Every structure is written in C-alpha cells, then in structure tokens.
Amino acid sequence: MRVLKILAAAILLVASLGCAAFAQTLEKTSVRLGVGGKALLYYLPLTIAEKKGFFKEQGLDVEIDDFAGGAKSLQALVGGSVDAVTGAYDHTIRMQAKGQDIRAVLELGRFPGIVVAVKKGVKYDSPADFKGLKIGVTAPGSSTNIMMNYVLAQAGLTPDDVSFIGVGSASSAVAAIQKGEIQALSHLEPVISMLERSGDIRVVIDTRTEAGTRALFGGENPAAVLYLKKDFIDKNPNTTQALVNALYKALKWIQTASPEEIANTVPEEYLLGDKALYEQAVQNSKASYSITGLIDPAGMKSTNDMLVKFDDTMKDTHVDLSKTFVDTFAKKAAESVK
Structure with a gap:
C-alpha cells in the first residue's frame, strides 16, 4: 500500500511538472481579445473555440471584450486595451497604410457573409x-x-x-x-x-456564398481574421500560435458539425428565441468559413482594390500586402491540430 501511495504521488508530481512546463512555453497565458458583435455568425469560430474549451486546451485564459462593432475592437487594439482581435481583414490593410504594423495570422471567413x-x-x-x-x-x-x-x-x-x-x-x-x-x-x-x-x-x-461574393467583388474577398500588432507577435510567438491553434480547431469542428450541434453549443441568447431559425442561418453561412485558415493572395488584392476604389484616403497608398498576413501560424496549426 505504501508503495502504491508513493507511486501515485510520483505520477501526480510528474503531471504537475508537465503542466507547468507547458504553461511556461507560453509568454502570456492570459489574453484579452476584442471582437465587434460576438453573437454574429461572422465570428462563430471564436464562440466555438471558447465554448468547446479549445483555448483552455492550449493553456490560455482568454477574456473576450465584445464591442459594438469591428471599428471599436480595432481601436481597442491600437489603444492597447486588448492583445488581439477577431475582425475584418481589411483593417490590416488600412492600418498598414497608416504605418501601423498590424497583421492577420489566421483567416476565419473566406467570404464576407454580409x-x-x-x-x-x-x-x-x-x-x-x-x-x-x-x-x-x-x-x-x-x-x-x-x-x-x-x-x-x-x-x-x-x-x-x-x-x-x-x-x-x-x-x-x-x-x-x-x-x-x-x-x-x-x-x-x-x-x-x-x-x-x-x-x-x-x-x-x-456575400454569404462564393457566387454572390464573386458577383460583387469579381473574386474572393477574405472576411474575419485573427489579427494582432506585429510587436505582440514577435514578443509572444508561442501565445500567438496557441490562439491560432484554438481557432483553427474551431474551424475544423464547424466543417463537420451539423447546424443543430452548433446551435446547441452557442449561448442560448444567440438563438434570438428561435433555434430552428438560427440553425437555418448557420446552414446559410457554413460555406463562408475558411477551410485552410490561409488567405489567398488574390483575395488580398481583391480587398485592397476594393478599398482603393472607394476610399480617397487609400487611393495614393501602396501597401505591401505580404505584410498584412503571416501564414506560418496557420500552416503550423494544420500540421499539429487534430
């Protein structure tokens, strides 16, 4: 009996040391993440990662700040009150044009869904x-x-x-x-x-569908992404990877989940009192979610062309689109996330 107790204690010690070692690999375990309208299906991967415990699996404690819209969550990132944002890809282009190095690290939506x-x-x-x-x-x-x-x-x-x-x-x-x-x-x-x-x-x-997106933009137009300041990415690469891993796993789960399973996972208030209607909305939106987590260069150009066409402040800018998206995190997630 004494031997068994010693063995059990040793196992617990090894397990605790293993958890501590895992936690130490993350530069930050507590992360504040901004979003503008979390209940919208545009941001469904975020809610799935939260409710399915995918952030916790990565050793992260993610506090989500839900703002009135994407512009507000971007302001929070620029102001330093959040560490990361799930928001529209075009925000990265706009900020690069203003000399602020904000980069996407994972595509969540391949069509706008608007x-x-x-x-x-x-x-x-x-x-x-x-x-x-x-x-x-x-x-x-x-x-x-x-x-x-x-x-x-x-x-x-x-x-x-x-x-x-x-x-x-x-x-x-x-x-x-x-x-x-x-x-x-x-x-x-x-x-x-x-x-x-x-x-x-x-x-x-x-633009919930590929056909509708192409009809409006003439090509692909990436939508929601996970974006951060380059300075944060450089200082916290493991934490950034953990965020990407959790959201990538959510994307893969959404691909195979039924609308009913998704409706059963999100908070009840998201259903707006009509679960069947929510399930229909999910079905209408499923094609819009990213399959690979990677933004196609043609999609980057399509978004930039859109901004240059109607926004006078963007007409004379020349943004290096390769700086708007870092693909290494999504590629690593594809190799490691099961």
Missing part, C-alpha cells in the same frame, strides 16, 4: 436607389459599413449620399428595420435570416 437588403416596400432597382436612404450597419467604420461604401461607389455614390446608422447586432438591428428607423441594412447572420423569414426585408446583395 448581406445588403432593403426594407419591404422600399423602391430598389439598382445601387443608385440607395441615395438618400437611412442605412443600418453594425457600427460606423465596421466591415458592414465598408462593404456598403463599396456598393455605393459602384453606383457613383459616396457615403455622403446616404445616412449611416449604427444598429449594433442581433435584436437591435432587427428592431431598427421593424420600427422603420432605417430603410436598408448591411448586416450579417442570424439577423438576415430572421428578417427574411418575417418578410421585413428584400435581399439585394448576398
């Missing part, structure tokens, strides 16, 4: 009809706003030709349409499926 719709009864034949309308976006400066600017530019319009209103995510966006506070909407799932089913909107542009 839908532009008009309220039922509002006249719409072409993007020119957006002139003078009140258009809801998640938040000013966020990806939903940026894509809408691109749509306007194609019709020869500018952001000054419309009124943009930040409507947040989920229930507040639905309410804004139903109360008539806005006449059009650039938004994401599950908001779109809810408004489609209730008959409150008519979809006019849809």
Whole structure:
C-alpha cells in the first residue's frame, strides 16, 4: 500500500511538472481579445473555440471584450486595451497604410457573409436607389459599413449620399428595420435570416456564398481574421500560435458539425428565441468559413482594390500586402491540430 501511495504521488508530481512546463512555453497565458458583435455568425469560430474549451486546451485564459462593432475592437487594439482581435481583414490593410504594423495570422471567413437588403416596400432597382436612404450597419467604420461604401461607389455614390446608422447586432438591428428607423441594412447572420423569414426585408446583395461574393467583388474577398500588432507577435510567438491553434480547431469542428450541434453549443441568447431559425442561418453561412485558415493572395488584392476604389484616403497608398498576413501560424496549426 505504501508503495502504491508513493507511486501515485510520483505520477501526480510528474503531471504537475508537465503542466507547468507547458504553461511556461507560453509568454502570456492570459489574453484579452476584442471582437465587434460576438453573437454574429461572422465570428462563430471564436464562440466555438471558447465554448468547446479549445483555448483552455492550449493553456490560455482568454477574456473576450465584445464591442459594438469591428471599428471599436480595432481601436481597442491600437489603444492597447486588448492583445488581439477577431475582425475584418481589411483593417490590416488600412492600418498598414497608416504605418501601423498590424497583421492577420489566421483567416476565419473566406467570404464576407454580409448581406445588403432593403426594407419591404422600399423602391430598389439598382445601387443608385440607395441615395438618400437611412442605412443600418453594425457600427460606423465596421466591415458592414465598408462593404456598403463599396456598393455605393459602384453606383457613383459616396457615403455622403446616404445616412449611416449604427444598429449594433442581433435584436437591435432587427428592431431598427421593424420600427422603420432605417430603410436598408448591411448586416450579417442570424439577423438576415430572421428578417427574411418575417418578410421585413428584400435581399439585394448576398456575400454569404462564393457566387454572390464573386458577383460583387469579381473574386474572393477574405472576411474575419485573427489579427494582432506585429510587436505582440514577435514578443509572444508561442501565445500567438496557441490562439491560432484554438481557432483553427474551431474551424475544423464547424466543417463537420451539423447546424443543430452548433446551435446547441452557442449561448442560448444567440438563438434570438428561435433555434430552428438560427440553425437555418448557420446552414446559410457554413460555406463562408475558411477551410485552410490561409488567405489567398488574390483575395488580398481583391480587398485592397476594393478599398482603393472607394476610399480617397487609400487611393495614393501602396501597401505591401505580404505584410498584412503571416501564414506560418496557420500552416503550423494544420500540421499539429487534430
């Protein structure tokens, strides 16, 4: 009996030392991560990594700060209140143009997943009809706003030709349409499926699919990514890899999970009181999630071309797109994550 007790104690000691050694490989075990609208399906991989315990498996304690929109989470990263962000890829290009070295390390969405719709009864034949309308976006400066600017530019319009209103995510966006506070909407799932089913909107542009994305942009257009300051990546390569590993595992899980399994995993409030509707929204969005975690160079160029076309502050900039995405972390995750 005494021998057994000694053996058990030795096993526990080795296990604890092993955990400590693992923890020591991470430069930071506590990470603050910003996101703009966590309940949106645009950021589903983040919620899956959190709820399935994939961050903890990597030895990370991740505190998630949920902001009103992607522009706010970017501001938090620049200001230093968060260490990393799950946000739109185009933010990395914009910041590189401003001389701030922010880089993506993992693609979460290969299509934007953003839908532009008009309220039922509002006249719409072409993007020119957006002139003078009140258009809801998640938040000013966020990806939903940026894509809408691109749509306007194609019709020869500018952001000054419309009124943009930040409507947040989920229930507040639905309410804004139903109360008539806005006449059009650039938004994401599950908001779109809810408004489609209730008959409150008519979809006019849809980037949830490859066909819809190519129709608008003429090619691929990467969406959500994990991005950080280069300085953080350089100082914390193991912590960065751990974040990528967890989110990459979430992407692989989403690929094989059923809409019902996904609905059973996310917080109940994400379902907006209608689980079946949420499952339909998941089904509508599944094709948009990244398969490899890598951004195709053509997608980088497509995004840059979009920004240069409609944004006067970007027209004379020459961004080295190779600095907007570091592919080594995603490649390593593909080799090691099971």
